[in-house]
Amino acid sequence: KMAYSVTLDKGKNNMIGISIGGGAPYSPIVYIVQVFHRTPAYEDGSLCPGDELVAVNNTSLKGYSRKQTADLIQSEKGSITISYNRIHPPKEKNYDISMKKLKHKMVEKMKDSTADTLGITRAVLVNDKLLKKLEHLESTSTVYKGIAQYSRNVLAQIRELARAHRGIQMWIIICFLD
Numbered sequence: 001k002m003a004y005s006v007t008l009d010k011g012k013n014n015m016i017g018i019s020i021g022g023g024a025p026y027s028p029i030v031y032i033v034q035v036f037h038r039t040p041a042y043e044d045g046s047l048c049p050g051d052e053l054v055a056v057n058n059t060s061l062k063g064y065s066r067k068q069t070a071d072l073i074q075s076e077k078g079s080i081t082i083s084y085n086r087i088h089p090p091k092e093k094n095y096d097i098s099m100k101k102l103k104h105k106m107v108e109k110m111k112d113s114t115a116d117t118l119g120i121t122r123a124v125l126v127n128d129k130l131l132k133k134l135e136h137l138e139s140t141s142t143v144y145k146g147i148a149q150y151s152r153n154v155l156a157q158i159r160e161l162a163r164a165h166r167g168i169q170m171w172i173i174i175c176f177l178d
Contacts, residue, residue, distance in 0.1 A: 003054070006046040007081045014074060016082075019042040020053065023066035027151075030061050030069045047084065055083035064178075 006018050017039020023030040030053045041047045053061050055073050057080060064072070073080065 003083070003085055004046065005081060005083045006044060007079055008040045008044055009079045010077070011040045014077065015039065016073065016080060018047060020066055020069055023061075023063070023069060024063050030064060030066060030086075047082065048086070050087050052085040052087055053082060054085055055081075057081050058083075 010016055017036040018032050018041050020030055021027075032047055032049050032051045032053065034049055035041050035047055049144040055061055056069070057076055060145060061069055061070060061072075092151040111128070
């Protein structure tokens, strides 16, 4: 874990632009699920999904629920200082497509209350551009697999024709030798 701190000026509607998950009693930590585009948190670039929130304006979040944390963030006016731990080193801003697909499949079958408890929201997991790209890649993959199978079949037929042709050649040679 690596500890950090960032001070953000609150934006429209008194929001900083993050979605949080976890918290008491289900999780020992409150963490960032998503950083929304065009918000103070996004523009600053310090906070990332997966970061553990440790304190808000020096108020420790130990034992806080997700709702208590959200209420505390909302109650602060003007600028706000967020202390957080970076659980993993920052990666690209986009999630890995296969991980997103796996999470999406898991959440599809969950009850809303279970997903909420785990801090997973469908809005975070469903990124239309990524899913459309993934579907396109899968359909392209299917086409190429079909072409490969068709090519294998054609080559097998050519091999059989060559064997038959060799057999005819041998028969002709035998006939002429007799």
